[in-house]
Amino acid sequence: MVATYGTPNVTVATDGSGNFGTISEAISQIPVNRNDPYVVLIKAGTYNEAIYIGQNKSNLVLIGEGxxxxxxxxxxxxxxxxxxxxxxxxxxxxxxxxxxxxxxxxxxxxxxxxxxxxxxxxxxxxxxxxxxxxxxxxxxxxxxxxxxxxxxxxxxxxxxxxxxxxxxxxxxxxxxxxxxxxxxxxxxxxxxxxxxxxxxxxxxxxxxxxxxxxxxxxxxxxxxxxxxxxxxxxxxxxxxxxxxxxxxxxxxxxx
CATH class of the missing domain: 2.160.20.10 (Single-stranded right-handed beta-helix, Pectin lyase-like)
Known part of the structure; x- marks a missing residue:
């Protein structure tokens, strides 16, 4: 999947190695109304959070490691x-x-x-x-x-x-x-x-x-x-x- 979309725009990781520690935080910072895919790589881990993706967060791609x-x-x-x-x-x-x-x-x-x-x-x-x-x-x-x-x-x-x-x-x-x-x-x-x-x-x-x-x-x-x-x-x-x-x-x- 990562190979399909190229280098991720941002990475989420619970261990601090990514751009964000939670998926919600990453989504909140995504530019709105995009015409090109915006790729979020989510590293392996447990994410206990409720996620809301607004309709203006277009062309969003979430890729998990597992x-x-x-x-x-x-x-x-x-x-x-x-x-x-x-x-x-x-x-x-x-x-x-x-x-x-x-x-x-x-x-x-x-x-x-x-x-x-x-x-x-x-x-x-x-x-x-x-x-x-x-x-x-x-x-x-x-x-x-x-x-x-x-x-x-x-x-x-x-x-x-x-x-x-x-x-x-x-x-x-x-x-x-x-x-x-x-x-x-x-x-x-x-x-x-x-x-x-x-x-x-x-x-x-x-x-x-x-x-x-x-x-x-x-x-x-x-x-x-x-x-x-x-x-x-x-x-x-x-x-x-x-x-x-x-x-x-x-x-x-x-x-």
Missing amino acids: YQDTLLTAYGIHFFRECDIYGTVDFKFGFAHVVFQNCNIYLRKRSNSGNLLVITAQGRGKVNDTNGIVLHNCTVKADKDLEPYLNQTKAFLGRPWYNCSQTIVMESFLDKLIDPKGWLESDDKKALSTLNYIEYANRGPGANTKGRVQWPGYHIAKNSEEVKPYTVENFINGTIWLPSSGIPFVPGLIG
């Missing part, structure tokens, strides 16, 4: 639109209500010898909790560094982090790297019966559901009514708070 557990949406309500997100294992995880809409999700080659790749690891924890991860009209594909190794790789849409895991993948493009099973089981067999995993109207060579898992909590939605609760409008109440942000969004389904 690709596992890339994006934690811990709590609250989140919306990601037209973002490029790279990772290897469980790189979208957390307990929040979050919708990724029109995002590009790139799976990368692992730096070690592992050949398993997993996009999401959601954990509601309780069946009456309503949080979850929604991928809507996203594109899931291999990064260029992974393409030569696709024959040696198994990639999955997600696996349960805790009991009652909830993940919905709808109206998205799934490329050929997605394993026919679609989802990866965990060591905890109870998690397979309490989860709620839904696929609806996906497209692409990896969207064929004939070989999918047969878990009690997994199902293929047959009509739009089954997935309307997971739209931007309903799942994160997006029509209430997103218009004032100026961020474009589709409140319902695209089909």
Whole structure:
């Protein structure tokens, strides 16, 4: 990734070796309304902070040194639109209500010898909790560094982090790297019966559901009514708070 964009504009590091010690501090200093990419390299470390990226912080590129557990949406309500997100294992995880809409999700080659790749690891924890991860009209594909190794790789849409895991993948493009099973089981067999995993109207060579898992909590939605609760409008109440942000969004389904 760094090679793609060249030398970073600034570096964030918790040990004091960078230009900034926090991601928020770096973002606050970024010039607004840029036409060229502004690259922030985030060195390995733990960053316990809430990050706000205003709409005038255009062409911002955040590059982390590690690709596992890339994006934690811990709590609250989140919306990601037209973002490029790279990772290897469980790189979208957390307990929040979050919708990724029109995002590009790139799976990368692992730096070690592992050949398993997993996009999401959601954990509601309780069946009456309503949080979850929604991928809507996203594109899931291999990064260029992974393409030569696709024959040696198994990639999955997600696996349960805790009991009652909830993940919905709808109206998205799934490329050929997605394993026919679609989802990866965990060591905890109870998690397979309490989860709620839904696929609806996906497209692409990896969207064929004939070989999918047969878990009690997994199902293929047959009509739009089954997935309307997971739209931007309903799942994160997006029509209430997103218009004032100026961020474009589709409140319902695209089909």
